[in-house]
Amino acid sequence: MERRDSAMSKTQVHFHPDGQEALVELLFQLADDDFLLAYRGSEWLGLAPHIEEDIAFSSISQDTMGHAAMYYQLLEDLGCGSADELAHARPAAARRNAVLLERVNGPGHYLREPRYDWAFTVVRQYFYTQAKRIRLESLTKRVYTPLAEVAAKIQVELHYHLLHWHTWFVQLTNAPGEARTRMTKAIQDVAADFAGVLTLGAKGADMVRWGLIDDEKVLTERTIAALAPAFAEVGLDWPMPFGMKHGNGRNGEHTPDLDEALATLSEVYRAVPHAVW
Amino acid sequence: MAAMMTFTRLSDEEKYERFMQRIEAGEKIEADDWMPDEYRTALIKLIAMHAVSEIMGALPEKEWVPKAPSLRRKLGIMAKVQDEMGHGQLLLRVAEDLMAPLGKTREDILEDLLNERLKFHNVFHMAAPTWADAGLIGWLVDGAAIMTQTNMLDASYGPYARALKRICAEEVFHAQHGESIILALAEGTKEQKEMLQEALNRWWEALLMFFGPPTADTTGTSKQDITIKYRIRTKTNEQLRQDFFTKYVPRIWALGLKIPDETMHFDKEKGQWIYRQPDWERFKEIIRNNGPKSQERLELRRTAYKQNAWVREALGAVRTAG
Ligand SMILES: [Fe+2]
Ligand SMILES: [Fe+2]
Numbered sequence: 081m082e083r084r085d086s087a088m089s090k091t092q093v094h095f096h097p098d099g100q101e102a103l104v105e106l107l108f109q110l111a112d113d114d115f116l117l118a119y120r121g122s123e124w125l126g127l128a129p130h131i132e133e134d135i136a137f138s139s140i141s142q143d144t145m146g147h148a149a150m151y152y153q154l155l156e157d158l159g160c161g162s163a164d165e166l167a168h169a170r171p172a173a174a175r176r177n178a179v180l181l182e183r184v185n186g187p188g189h190y191l192r193e194p195r196y197d198w199a200f201t202v203v204r205q206y207f208y209t210q211a212k213r214i215r216l217e218s219l220t221k222r223v224y225t226p227l228a229e230v231a232a233k234i235q236v237e238l239h240y241h242l243l244h245w246h247t248w249f250v251q252l253t254n255a256p257g258e259a260r261t262r263m264t265k266a267i268q269d270v271a272a273d274f275a276g277v278l279t280l281g282a283k284g285a286d287m288v289r290w291g292l293i294d295d296e297k298v299l300t301e302r303t304i305a306a307l308a309p310a311f312a313e314v315g316l317d318w319p320m321p322f323g324m325k326h327g328n329g330r331n332g333e334h335t336p337d338l339d340e341a342l343a344t345l346s347e348v349y350r351a352v353p354h355a356v357w
Numbered sequence: 358m359a360a361m362m363t364f365t366r367l368s369d370e371e372k373y374e375r376f377m378q379r380i381e382a383g384e385k386i387e388a389d390d391w392m393p394d395e396y397r398t399a400l401i402k403l404i405a406m407h408a409v410s411e412i413m414g415a416l417p418e419k420e421w422v423p424k425a426p427s428l429r430r431k432l433g434i435m436a437k438v439q440d441e442m443g444h445g446q447l448l449l450r451v452a453e454d455l456m457a458p459l460g461k462t463r464e465d466i467l468e469d470l471l472n473e474r475l476k477f478h479n480v481f482h483m484a485a486p487t488w489a490d491a492g493l494i495g496w497l498v499d500g501a502a503i504m505t506q507t508n509m510l511d512a513s514y515g516p517y518a519r520a521l522k523r524i525c526a527e528e529v530f531h532a533q534h535g536e537s538i539i540l541a542l543a544e545g546t547k548e549q550k551e552m553l554q555e556a557l558n559r560w561w562e563a564l565l566m567f568f569g570p571p572t573a574d575t576t577g578t579s580k581q582d583i584t585i586k587y588r589i590r591t592k593t594n595e596q597l598r599q600d601f602f603t604k605y606v607p608r609i610w611a612l613g614l615k616i617p618d619e620t621m622h623f624d625k626e627k628g629q630w631i632y633r634q635p636d637w638e639r640f641k642e643i644i645r646n647n648g649p650k651s652q653e654r655l656e657l658r659r660t661a662y663k664q665n666a667w668v669r670e671a672l673g674a675v676r677t678a679g
Contacts (some may be wrong), residue, residue: 122422122431122435123423125415125422125435125438125442126412126419126658126661127658127661127664129669130665130669131412131446131449135439135442135443135446138439139439141435142432142435142436142439145432148428152428164427164428168426186664192657193660194660196661196664198664251672252668255671255672257670257674258667258670258671259667259668259670259671259674262667344423344424345423345424348425348426351488354546355545355546356541356544356545357427357430357538
């Protein structure tokens, strides 16, 4: 393992005070991204195309929720509040996740008439997992040791996630008829918001300056390079440019989908104030 | 080989006699072994019902997965519900092997469920309106399931006995997961304690029903005689219910909860628990898919089935092409 920046030590939970703001911002992006996507994944439980997929998808969503929990824990260690509070009690405007990850799985509700869109889910998961892998690779090599260590742990699980979604992506897009039409539409839909996943937001330059992560331009190039072979496999044109159609979540811009998600995921948490569950 | 040749020449009565000797000697029957039709039919019914009950059983808790009140609870209940789907999958495979000579597959089982030709367990027709219900399901429904499944761990049908072994090992974790939720509520605020008591009130009758009617004449449909004859299970419904009381009634009381049956007590002379019978007419209605949540939960699966039709079609096309 390469030598870490001398500003850090293994047990240290305080970053350089001037860089702390950028670090906290980055951790919120990482935590909220995984938390919201794991939540959307958990809504699929019992509704996936077949029972094997239900089990595999659930396992991926658990991993992803576990990743969020590790990031929230890092924030707790930095004195930002308890991990549960950070996950459950922050209002939409304080959330830093990409809008793509908060968007609903489709029309309906997870308990009533869930007319969920498997194509959108596959494409969102596949694109996001690629971006996440690139981001993690960058994080493991950076200066804040507690984060680099968490990133290395997460990386191990990501290999399987990527394989899983890549298989679905290629299989469905290469299937004739309705499947290809739906997948093509889903790719357009995901691409329209994918820039929101790739950006590091208004404090991105500070994150780079403090050696926390690579520049978002570099990360974007690497993500595109990672996704390109799959597009060759399915014989589709590259869906550029990526957009932020529904806003930049990194800067606190969100959709009503997030309000609905937060209301549901914190319903019990908020029901009895100060209770232990 | 010679033994095989001789066996095929035996009359059906002789085969049956040998079969009974084997199971009475504690031997395991495997999927490809000869078995009487009655045995095969009883197993298919039992295992298919068990499989779809696991799958439908994921739904009441599924309601609480996105809402679980902490990161730890969210992870715990996700893992638990995933296990239940895994049990469903494992059991579908066991049922499929038994159905193969009849030319049927798991698709038939799942379609029978959606078309209401195949029943699922009474408890999973009930509402789970609070977080306490989610905890109670883990603690007491899984606790009850451990009892009925342990009762079949030595089933004469080997593949089922082996599946149950794996399932029971996981059920123990489920019961601990449920108990941990219950303990937090029992030690919690006034609201949390009330939430817990109300959940127990709601689930008590369903828990009694879980073990099935005491005798065939209660509902006219008890399968327990056949399953005991073929050494699929050992204890009767009533023995299991009594075991459940012995294990859980003292624990429920110890948590300061009230069982919604003032006649409930242990009769030392008779050596058994005295309790009020649940309404077995209601039980019959519930398992006919007329329970409080039967149709809503079936509808959820039907919607998903319809919604994903294009995915199944695409996978089918890929398979044929390959
Ligand atoms: Fe189970
Ligand atoms: Fe269970």
